[in-house]
Amino acid sequence: SLIRLPARDPLGDCVPSARPAAVIVLAAGEGTRMRSATPKVLHRLGGRTMLGHVLAAAEALDPEHLVVVVGHGRDEVAATLTGKARAVVQETQDGTGHAVEVALATLGELTGTVVVLPGDTPLITAATLQALVDRHEADGAATTLLSAVVDDATGYGRVVRDERGVRAVVEHKDADAATLEVREINTSVYAFEGAALRASLSELTTDNAQGELYLTDVVGLHREAGRPVGALVAPDADETLGCNDRAQLADLARKLRDRTNLAHLRAGVAILDPQTTWIDVDVVLEPDTTVERNTSLHGSTVVRRDAVVGPDTTLTDCEVGSGATVTRTQATGAVIGPRATVGPFSYLLPGTVLGEGAKVGAYVEVKASTIGAGSKVPHLSYVGDATIGERSNIGAGTIVVNYDGVAKHRTTVGDDVRVGSNNSLVAPVEVGDGAYTAAGSAITEDVPPGDLAVGRAQQRNIEGWVARKRPKKGKP
Numbered sequence: 352s353l354i355r356l357p358a359r360d361p362l363g364d365c366v367p368s369a370r371p372a373a374v375i376v377l378a379a380g381e382g383t384r385m386r387s388a389t390p391k392v393l394h395r396l397g398g399r400t401m402l403g404h405v406l407a408a409a410e411a412l413d414p415e416h417l418v419v420v421v422g423h424g425r426d427e428v429a430a431t432l433t434g435k436a437r438a439v440v441q442e443t444q445d446g447t448g449h450a451v452e453v454a455l456a457t458l459g460e461l462t463g464t465v466v467v468l469p470g471d472t473p474l475i476t477a478a479t480l481q482a483l484v485d486r487h488e489a490d491g492a493a494t495t496l497l498s499a500v501v502d503d504a505t506g507y508g509r510v511v512r513d514e515r516g517v518r519a520v521v522e523h524k525d526a527d528a529a530t531l532e533v534r535e536i537n538t539s540v541y542a543f544e545g546a547a548l549r550a551s552l553s554e555l556t557t558d559n560a561q562g563e564l565y566l567t568d569v570v571g572l573h574r575e576a577g578r579p580v581g582a583l584v585a586p587d588a589d590e591t592l593g594c595n596d597r598a599q600l601a602d603l604a605r606k607l608r609d610r611t612n613l614a615h616l617r618a619g620v621a622i623l624d625p626q627t628t629w630i631d632v633d634v635v636l637e638p639d640t641t642v643e644r645n646t647s648l649h650g651s652t653v654v655r656r657d658a659v660v661g662p663d664t665t666l667t668d669c670e671v672g673s674g675a676t677v678t679r680t681q682a683t684g685a686v687i688g689p690r691a692t693v694g695p696f697s698y699l700l701p702g703t704v705l706g707e708g709a710k711v712g713a714y715v716e717v718k719a720s721t722i723g724a725g726s727k728v729p730h731l732s733y734v735g736d737a738t739i740g741e742r743s744n745i746g747a748g749t750i751v752v753n754y755d756g757v758a759k760h761r762t763t764v765g766d767d768v769r770v771g772s773n774n775s776l777v778a779p780v781e782v783g784d785g786a787y788t789a790a791g792s793a794i795t796e797d798v799p800p801g802d803l804a805v806g807r808a809q810q811r812n813i814e815g816w817v818a819r820k821r822p823k824k825g826k827p
């Protein structure tokens with residue numbers, strides 16, 4: 352989704368670069384309405400923080416500088432920054448104009464376009480930001496703001512136009528009755544000409560209802576100075592939605608879910624019930640995969656061709672091989688081989704590796720274990736810290752006893768092994784290739800290849816015991 356002009360056109364001539372000099376992300380506000388110990392911009396949707404989404408869109412513009420203005424929760428927010436993004440501290444939140452001033456002060460001489468956007472508009476796309484920059488540069492404007500037309504403009508700055516175009520942005524609290532009727536709002540996303548921005552910031556005053564330095568006043572100042580000011584109306588107003596409380600966050604998460612699902616559907620993924628399917632933005636689904644209802648795919652999960660996941664499945668950081676089926680399963684950090692089958696009601700923990708065609712069945716938990724190609728753990732088992740070879744079968748109810756109360760130990764099961772039902776494999780222990788173990792065995796000693804291990808008390812039948820001890824019940 353990286354929308355960039357190619358550096359060169361097909362004839363090899365240079366095309367004008369639309370690379371901004373800087374992107375400034377405003378994220379110093381407190382976000383009290385989230386009622387959370389977590390800074391607002393670090394709340395998550397679609398597998399990323401709000402700020403992470405904004406920065407991903409900003410990074411796609413390949414700006415020379417990427418600055419995040421932090422204040423409340425500054426250390427926590429700054430600690431999440433990666434790549435080019437750099438935190439600049441705004442000690443007191445004296446307004447959006449002040450925030451940009453603080454950021455610019457760290458940037459030195461700037462020639463070119465400066466993009467400013469809030470850290471709490473996670474649905475903004477790189478394509479829209481690039482369209483804003485392109486329009487701004489094509490118009491040679493001093494300011495180009497991204498506006499949106501909404502049904503309820505309450506609380507927003509209104510875009511006031513006259514015959515010459517955009518005249519000013521007037522904040523809700525400063526607006527008269529006529530201005531309050533305007534439904535075109537300022538989204539707080541802008542492209543500025545760097546030098547013009549710097550010059551007008553020094554002219555801002557706190558002469559307004561909130562006693563703050565409003566970035567929005569730059570629009571009017573540029574206009575008064577005779578500099579061209581424009582607005583690009585966002586093609587999709589949803590992209591510009593901000594987030595002030597958890598209800599809005601839930602709404603944005605739903606919109607992001609729908610957008611992600613639609614992209615996968617268009618790319619050839621069968622999502623049977625998009626309303627109950629939640630796929631993080633970094634998840635990769637190959638064409639002809641099927642996602643059944645009530646399924647959540649998180650983190651770096653990858654699902655290969657012809658695999659079927661769900662229903663009722665949650666996968667985090669998993670790889671699902673082609674043609675595999677994963678049904679009613681919870682898994683984290685598992686690699687599921689091609690044509691393997693998992694579920695129903697399976698629980699896979701980090702370090703699980705299932706070979707091609709392997710099976711993990713009902714009520715089976717696997718942790719830090721490799722289960723080789725064609726091997727099966729079909730029913731009611733725990734497999735932890737074990738390596739199981741190929742074509743082996745682990746009987747129903749088998750438990751790998753990996754923990755002695757102090758340390759974890761490993762268990763090795765070879766190829767073509769038949770572990771009987773209801774065994775305990777007491778680690779550290781090794782069962783050799785082709786070996787069998789009797790049902791109900793506690794295997795505490797290594798089993799050589801090809802042997803049958805019987806690790807249980809010999810059964811004895813006490814003849815006539817019931818008739819002697821329970822005479823009334825003992826009639827056979």
Ligand code: UD1
Pocket residue numbers: 377378379380381420441443444445446447448449450469470471506507508509520522536537538539564565566567593
């Ligand atoms: C702002 C705009 C308004 C627009 C609205 C869109 C101004 C004066 N008004 O209003 O026209 O319709 O956004 O949502 O800009 N921030 C800082 N430091 C500060 C103040 C704010 O970093 O000193 C950050 C906030 O964390 C937030 C963003 O700037 O991410 C916007 O600030 P906010 O207080 O939400 O502005 P609004 O009053 O919503």
Ligand code: CA
Pocket residue numbers: 593
């Ligand atoms: Ca806001």
